[in-house]
Amino acid sequence: MSTLTDASPATRSESIAELKRRANRLRIAIIKMIGAAGSGHPGGSLSEVELLLGLYFRVLRHNPKDPNWPDRDRFILSKGHGCPALYAVLADAGYIDHSILGTLRKLGSPLQGHPDKRFLPVLEANTGSLGQGISVGIGMALAARLDKKGYHTFVMVGDGEIEEGQNWEAAMFAGYHKLDNLTVIVDYNHQQLDGFLKDILDPAPLAEKFEAFGWRTVEIDGHDLEEVIPALESARAETGGRPTCIVANTIKGKGVSFMENNPEWHGVAPKPEQVAAAVAELETAAKKL
Ligand SMILES: Cc1ncc(C[n+]2csc(CCOP(=O)(O)OP(=O)(O)O)c2C)c(N)n1
Numbered sequence: 001m002s003t004l005t006d007a008s009p010a011t012r013s014e015s016i017a018e019l020k021r022r023a024n025r026l027r028i029a030i031i032k033m034i035g036a037a038g039s040g041h042p043g044g045s046l047s048e049v050e051l052l053l054g055l056y057f058r059v060l061r062h063n064p065k066d067p068n069w070p071d072r073d074r075f076i077l078s079k080g081h082g083c084p085a086l087y088a089v090l091a092d093a094g095y096i097d098h099s100i101l102g103t104l105r106k107l108g109s110p111l112q113g114h115p116d117k118r119f120l121p122v123l124e125a126n127t128g129s130l131g132q133g134i135s136v137g138i139g140m141a142l143a144a145r146l147d148k149k150g151y152h153t154f155v156m157v158g159d160g161e162i163e164e165g166q167n168w169e170a171a172m173f174a175g176y177h178k179l180d181n182l183t184v185i186v187d188y189n190h191q192q193l194d195g196f197l198k199d200i201l202d203p204a205p206l207a208e209k210f211e212a213f214g215w216r217t218v219e220i221d222g223h224d225l226e227e228v229i230p231a232l233e234s235a236r237a238e239t240g241g242r243p244t245c246i247v248a249n250t251i252k253g254k255g256v257s258f259m260e261n262n263p264e265w266h267g268v269a270p271k272p273e274q275v276a277a278a279v280a281e282l283e284t285a286a287k288k289l
Contacts, residue, residue, distance in 0.1 A: 002158050012058055016225050017289065018133055019057060023049050023225075024286045027255045028279050029088040029101060035275035037105035043265040044158060045085040047189040047250040051132060052089045054228040055154060059236050063072045064094035067122045073151050073236075074124045074140045077159035078133020079187060080114040081267070095122045131164035133157055133233070135186055138174050141182040141243075154238050156185045160192020163201045168213075175214025181204065182243040183235040184210075187222065189252035195263050210245040222248030 026049050032041035040052040040070070056062070060073040076084050084104060091098045096110070103109035110120040114128025125136045137155040146153050157167065168211040174182055186206060190197050197203065216238065228248070236246035252266070253259030256278040270278060 014057055019225050021286060021289050023053055024255070024289060026053070026085065026088045026092065028282050029091075031256065031270060031278045031282070033084050033088065033101050033104045033274055035271045035272065036102050036111075039105060039267075039270060040084055041081040041267045042084075042256075042259055042270065043191070043252040043263075043267075044079060044082045044187065044189065046084050046121055046189050046254045046256065046259065047252045048079075048082050048156060049089075049254070050223050050225055050228050050246055051156065051185055051187065051250075052085055054225060054232045056089050056093045058229050058258070059232040060154070061151065062093075067095060067194070071149060071151050073152040073164045074137070076125045076127060076133045076137050076140075076153070076155045077115060078127050078155050079130065079135075079161050080126075080128030081197050082156075082158070083111070083113070083115045083128075086115065090122060096120070104199075128156070129157055130161040131166040134167055134174070136169035137182055137184070138170055138177075138179060141174070141179045142177070144181050145179075147271075150181075152181050152183065154183045154185060154232075154235075156187060158192070159186055159188045159197060159203060159206070160189065160200075162186060162203050162206070163192070163197075166281045168209075171210060171213040171215065171245075175210075178214070178241040179243045180238045180241050183232075183238075183246065184215075184243070185246045185248055187250055188247050189250045191261070191266065192261050193266055206247050207245070210247075213245045214242060215245045216240065216242040217245045217247060220249065223254060224249035255285065256279060 005255040030045045062072045104111045105113045115123045117123040133155045137153045140153040218231045220231045
C-alpha cells in the first residue's frame with residue numbers, strides 16, 4: 001500500500017499553518033483508509049482531527065522513539081470507532097509505519113476497527129465499547145497521583161457516548177477526588193449513531209453539568225487550532241484541584257461537504273467514486289491553505 005500521509009516526523013515547532021495543512025492531509029488519509037477497508041466511521045473520525053493534532057503535535061509529553069516512557073502523558077480515545085483518525089495521527093507522529101494504514105480493519109492488522117492494544121501496544125487502552133474511557137482514565141490519573149508522577153491523562157469521548165450513565169459516575173468521582181491531572185475532551189459534533197442528539201437525547205448543557213460535578217470547563221471551536229491548543233495546554237497545566245472538561249464544538253464529517261452534518265455518514269464507508277470526490281474536494285481546499 002502506498003503512503004497515505006506525509007511521513008515527515010512530528011515536531012512541536014510546526015506552525016498553525018503547517019498543522020492546518022497536516023489536518024487536510026490526515027482527512028485525505030482517513031477517507032482513503034475507510035474507503036479501502038469498505039467499512040468504518042468517517043463522520044466521527046473527521047470531526048476529531050484538530051483535537052488529535054493539538055494533542056500529539058503540541059501538548060502531549062510523549063516520545064515516539066520510546067513509546068513506553070513511564071512519564072508519558074496518556075491518551076485514551078474512548079470513542080474508539082473514531083480510530084482511523086488516531087491511526088493516521090500516530091503514523092504522522094512516528095509511532096506506526098504509514099505503509100500499514102491501508103490495512104485498516106483487515107484480518108491480522110494491528111489497525112482493528114476499534115482500538116485493540118493486543119495488536120497495537122502503543123495504545124493505552126482497548127476502546128469501542130462506549131462509556132468506559134473516562135473510568136479507565138481515572139485509574140491512570142489516580143495511579144499517577146499514587147506514584148507521584150507528573151503525567152497527565154487525556155480522554156476523548158463522543159457526545160453520543162456521554163449519554164451513557166457510566167460517564168456521569170466517573171465525572172462525579174473525578175470531581176470529588178480532585179483529579180486535576182485528568183482532562184476529558186468532548187467531541188461535540190451534535191450527532192450520534194443514527195441521528196442528531198436533539199432528536200434522541202441531548203446532553204446539553206454539557207459544561208454546566210461537568211461544573212456541577214466539580215470540573216473546570218472550557219468551550220472551544222474544536223476545528224480552530226488557535227483555540228484547541230491553548231485549551232489543551234491550560235488543561236495540561238491545571239493544578240487547582242479540578243479535572244478539566246473541554247467541550248469542543250465540531251462538525252461531523254468536517255471537510256467533506258457531502259458528509260458534513262449528515263448522520264448517514266456515521267458508520268458507512270465511501271464507495272470508490274465517493275472517495276475520489278472527497279479527496280478532490282480536500283485537495284482543492286488544501287490549495288487555499
Ligand atoms: C456500549 C456501546 N453501545 C453502543 C455502541 C454502538 N455505537 C457505536 S458508535 C455509536 C454512536 C456514538 O456517538 P458519538 O459518541 O457521538 O460518536 P461520534 O458522533 O463522534 O462518531 C454507537 C451507539 C457501542 N460502540 N458501544
